[in-house]
Amino acid sequence: MQNQNFTSCWLPDGRREKRSNKLIVTILSKAEVIRRVCHTYLSHLFEGFHIGTELNSQDEIVIGTYEATAQACTNDMQVDGFELRQEQGKTYILSHSDQGLLYGTFYFIEQLQLGMKIEDMSVIQNPATTIRMLNHWDNMDGSIERGYAGRSIFFEDNKLSYDKDRIQQYADLLSSVGINKICINNVNVHQVESRLIEADMLIELQHLADIFRGNYITMFLSINFASPIEIGGLKTADPLDSTVEEWWRRQTKLIYQKIPDFGGFIVKADSEHRPGPFTYGRTHADGANMLAKALAPFNGTVFWRCFVYDCLQDWRDRSTDRARAAYDHFKKLDGLFDENVILQIKNGPMDFQVREPVSPLIGALEKTNYVMEFQVTQEYTGQQIDLCYLVPQWKEILDFDTHLKGKGTTVSEILSGNLHKSLQTGITAVVNVGRDDNWTGHEFAQANLYGYGKLTWDPTFKTEKLLKDWVQITYPFVKDSATRLIEEILNRSWMIYEKYTCPLGVGWMVKTGHHYGPDVNGYEYSPWGTYHFSDRNGLGVDRTKSGSNYIEQYSANVSELYANLNSCPDNLLLFFHHVPYTHPLHSGKTVIQHIYDSHFEGVEDVEHIIYEWTREKANLPDDLYSHINQKLNSQLTNATEWRDKINTYFYRMSGIPDEHQRLIYG
Ligand code: GCU
Known part of the structure; x- marks a missing residue:
């Protein structure tokens, strides 16, 4: 087959045969992103298409909230859920919010890529959780900790350095699979990254946050717990010291002056040599709550990682088991965390190994918010050289029955908030993208990012369907037998790697x-x-x-x-x-x-x-x-x-x- 000089990606890009008709879309939403997404991606799918802003008899597709379209509201629709509805010869993309309309529009585009007839599109979708997040482990020198797809898309030479169009395309990739939160820097916050929360850096970060905001993606930063010392000139970072509390309050206010919808902080504390509250004889609840109090007036959140263990263990000591650490540290603190603290728990008790049991801390916390953390970047699973499609691994974890409240207490039920209804729960992951043209180094590793997003939206998605969809929308020009081969090798890849x-x-x-x-x-x-x-x-x-x-x-x-x-x-x-x-x-x-x-x-x-x-x-x-x-x-x-x-x-x-x-x- 001829070389097509391409970088394949699951968003439509002009390499697919267009539908011969003209599509007429009416957008009854002021959100610029909906118009841009229609222009950018629908134009690749039809010979012609037109966007209008008022309902008329020729429209085929109408995008708008229930209110704007005067359509009857479906019960139990969440604010970022969406509906595709057939009504008097038109297809409506409906939601309560513009954010939901964006997801609905991307869903519509994907169905077109999958060859669905427009008149058959009828669906109601609500996300399983409101926390659908990605963590970058990007450093400001442009390197990425455990990154296998080139340099950082955000940083270079200890500065922010990015291509706006590429970040926009990235934001679209993420929205197309429902991601709504992103942390842009490594959990290991070194000296230079500690400065990201200072005034001059915030001015630059504003523009990045603007792009993500346009796609309803909230931006977070990883912070250094010892910042009051390292950049604040204080003698301590003790969370119960009033000068430290005051320092964080001031700094946080400064952030919100520049980025009013800033999401909050990710914190790796007392973990692998990172500073934390233990230095001062304080607990992790003391540390997290101090930051939570600084963020609370602005509705900000602290994601506090539970990856806390003794990394200076003596191998001769058989009585210490690292697998116990997260549970032993955090279960006893259950109920002591503020409402805007979310604990971040790795999927297994060790560290993103090829196979581990599910972390026993998932579901064990009854009075504390938490998310499960996956690793999309393939640190221990082939580093984007060896093929390892991770969706089957994540599905096994999500389907695992913890029996915490009897049979059927699966991890996905727990993370969807059905075990402890008052808690905020969700899913986050270390992402696998970098500056490489194909985003992920190994092109097939894109399937991991796609699959991750889809599972955070709906953990009950079937692995085979996700894979089939990804292959079909990413490689529309590849012949049938080859698409089947791609599916087959991806499907078996985790088992083979194991x-x-x-x-x-x-x-x-x-x-x-x-x-x-x-x-x-x-x-x-x-x-x-x-x-x-x-x-x-x-x-x-x-x-x-x-x-x-x-x-x-x-x-x-x-x-x-x-x-x-x-x-x-x-x-x-x-x-x-x-x-x-x-x-x-x-x-x-x-x-x-x-x-x-x-x-x-x-x-x-x-x-x-x-x-x-x-x-x-x-x-x-x-x-x-x-x-x-x-x-x-x-x-x-x-x-x-x-x-x-x-x-x-x-x-x-x-x-x-x-x-x-x-x-x-x-
Ligand atoms: C692993 C990984 C580190 C990372 C750490 C973490 O240990 O090798 O690079 O910093 O996890 O999750 O904090």
Whole structure:
């Protein structure tokens, strides 16, 4: 297929066959964004189209609030929900708010891209949660912590530096999947980023906030808890010190003078060497509430991260288990946080591993607001070199039944606010975009951003449907057999990645620091609390009663599920248990044979994908073909390295040969 010189993206861009008719749209909303979005994206979908501002007999599409269109209101519509309604030959895009109209318009555009007939479009959609957020880990020098898609889209040379059009396109990408909050800088706030809340920086940030505001996306900043010392010239950052309180009040007021709809702060405190209230003998509630009080007059919010653990642990100390940390630190503070504090809890108890159980803190807080934090950027999941479509992982987490209030208390029910109705809950994530033309480095990693947004809107979305939609709207020019292949390889990619990197939930056998590639003992004798405890007899971490008793943090049902070797799922066995290499799995294999088999299979799977990809070459545009081909070949090198190192390591440890006598280096 000819080169099309493209950067594919899921918003329409003129590479799709246009519908032959002319579309007449009437916009009964003053929101500039609706008009701009129609102009920018609908023009690519029709031979001609016209926008009017008054109802007339020729309109086909009418976009407006229930009030403006004089349409009867549907019950239970949330303020940012929307409806597509067929009425007397017209299609109405309706909502209570302009924000809802924006989402409705993007939905309409997507349905067109999916080939739907306009007259068949009839739907009511409400978002599952009001917190649908993204966190950038961008530094002001332009680097991105755990970024695999080039430099920051916001910063360079310790200044704000961005292309307005690109940020606008980014805002559109986010709105098209319902994202409504964004934090633009890294949770690790270094000296220069501490200054983002000073007057001169705020003047520049105003313009960025303007763009996001235009799309109803609220901007947040990560702050340094020690700012009163580092930029304020005070001697302390003690949250109970009145000069510190006053300093934050003044600084916060300054922010709101420049950015009246500023969202608030993200805080990583007492975590991985970042300053926090512990320095002053204060609690995390003291720290968070002090900031919350400064933000409250302006309706601002503090997102306070629960990623608090001892990162200077002695590996000899078997009684400390990092997995326990978030729950142990925060459960006892439940009810002590102000209303505008939202705790931010990583999806698992450790750190965005390939596989972890759900964090027991989710659902355990009854009087404190919280969000779950995912990682869209692929730190431990292939770094946008290896293919790893994460939606199946997130779906498994969202569908997990915590049994906290009986059967059916799934994580998505909890995050949708159905467990504790008075609490604010939602979802946030570390994003995966950068300055690369295709946004995400590996073009298929865009599917993770798309899927993440869609799941925050509706956690019940089916993985297969999300994937099918993304492929169809992103690659309209790719032939059927090739689209099916893209879907298939994405769908299996997490499982394949898991096969060669993380057998049976063990985790952490990665190279230290950058976290790409294998190093079985890289973290084994480190202070980070990340161990697998392999010896000549077996491996895994005992988190049952005979070990750290981490399992006690779950509901009785879940605790029982994991405690019992008969019910603990194979894929989390080594997360919860230390077992001999000869331990039989539910699959019928022994642990050691599973380790060998899965590593051989993982490499064979990657080889097979490369073979299939090569077979589809004629049906793919040249640059897409070679972009993915190059990534797949790098993945194969990585998978091979993992296979050989892990298999050799465990063969040497256990002395047990492979039943199938394949090549394992001695
Ligand atoms: C991980 C990651 C860090 C990050 C941290 C966090 O440990 O490797 O780069 O800062 O998570 O979430 O704060």
